[in-house]
Amino acid sequence: MNTTNWPLWEVFLRSRNGLSHQHVGSVHAVDAEMAVANARDVYTRRGEGVSIWVVPSAAIVASDPGDKDELFEPALDKVYRHPTFYEIPDGVANI
Amino acid sequence: MSPTSERLLTYADGALVLSHRLSEWMSNAPTMEEDIALGNIALDLLGQARGLLQHCAAETGGDEDELAYFRDAQEFRNPLLCELPNGDFAVTMVRQLFADAWFAEVWADLVTADDPVVRGVAEKAVKENAYHWRHSSAWVVRLGDGTEESHARTQAALDALWPYRGEVATDGWYARVEPVLAEATLTTPGRDAWTQRGSADGWHTEHLGYLLAEMQSLARAHPGASW
Numbered sequence: 001m002n003t004t005n006w007p008l009w010e011v012f013l014r015s016r017n018g019l020s021h022q023h024v025g026s027v028h029a030v031d032a033e034m035a036v037a038n039a040r041d042v043y044t045r046r047g048e049g050v051s052i053w054v055v056p057s058a059a060i061v062a063s064d065p066g067d068k069d070e071l072f073e074p075a076l077d078k079v080y081r082h083p084t085f086y087e088i089p090d091g092v093a094n095i
Numbered sequence: 096m097s098p099t100s101e102r103l104l105t106y107a108d109g110a111l112v113l114s115h116r117l118s119e120w121m122s123n124a125p126t127m128e129e130d131i132a133l134g135n136i137a138l139d140l141l142g143q144a145r146g147l148l149q150h151c152a153a154e155t156g157g158d159e160d161e162l163a164y165f166r167d168a169q170e171f172r173n174p175l176l177c178e179l180p181n182g183d184f185a186v187t188m189v190r191q192l193f194a195d196a197w198f199a200e201v202w203a204d205l206v207t208a209d210d211p212v213v214r215g216v217a218e219k220a221v222k223e224n225a226y227h228w229r230h231s232s233a234w235v236v237r238l239g240d241g242t243e244e245s246h247a248r249t250q251a252a253l254d255a256l257w258p259y260r261g262e263v264a265t266d267g268w269y270a271r272v273e274p275v276l277a278e279a280t281l282t283t284p285g286r287d288a289w290t291q292r293g294s295a296d297g298w299h300t301e302h303l304g305y306l307l308a309e310m311q312s313l314a315r316a317h318p319g320a321s322w
Binding site for chain 2: 006027028029030033034037038040041042045
């Protein structure tokens with residue numbers, strides 16, 4: 001195993017049309033073409049997807065875990081932001 | 096066995112034996128991603144082999160396992176190419192390129208077969224093969240047109256495998272393979288170069304016996320065993 005020189009790519013899959021791409025993991029690859037191929041081989045073996053995105057991991061900008069309190073805690077007590085006061089009709093699969 | 100089934104057996108054995116060869120890479124491929132890619136391809140080939148073996152076995156009243164596990168090397172009809180050892184990754188990829196081009200011709204032909212089972216196997220295999228071809232041709236170009244070492248190894252692989260093309264090469268095969276080799280900056284010995292033959296009469300390389308010994312050992316030690 002020698003992948004020390006191969007860049008890392010983040011893999012996003014869309015499980016079916018109408019849904020958005022979800023992050024599923026990462027692969028090593030030397031370029032974008034190989035990254036798509038590797039993502040297909042590693043993450044769609046059981047029919048998980050109809051579309052693949054790959055993004056260089058280095059291009060991902062992440063929030064600082066140390067900022068957790070100021071970024072996310074203010075949202076925890078604002079229950080009125082959740083659409084929990086509506087009744088969802090039967091038969092609506094995705095909302 | 097009818098002439099049609101004899102021909103199908105060549106394809107089935109080719110897929111079965113090549114599948115086993117690829118499975119030998121499991122846990123040993125150059126990268127984890129490639130390990131899984133080779134496993135996927137091996138499983139596709141195994142599925143194709145099963146479909147055709149079931150069809151061949153039905154004609155003689157046997158089953159697919161009898162054909163896969165209880166025939167000896169002389170009874171196998173796979174092209175010699177499929178049984179050759181993995182060598183380095185370049186050998187495996189050039190061998191795969193040759194085999195994928197062969198199967199592309201085979202499946203394109205069988206999608207119009209009279210038999211619905213054969214047609215069904217072929218229709219599924221066409222899509223699987225298209226991806227296998229994309230995988231192997233991309234690797235051969237990368238390796239051939241890569242570093243000095245990868246080029247040298249891939250050229251060596253091509254020189255070693257070219258004499259085994261005879262049983263699989265048609266005009267269509269050359270038309271698929273030659274442009275890829277050219278893009279990979281590799282030099283072919285040419286269509287007229289000498290080639291091995293023999294599998295149609297049961298003459299195989301020394302390697303097939305060892306492969307079968309491993310592939311068949313479980314089924315022969317525990318006949319009829321199931322999960």
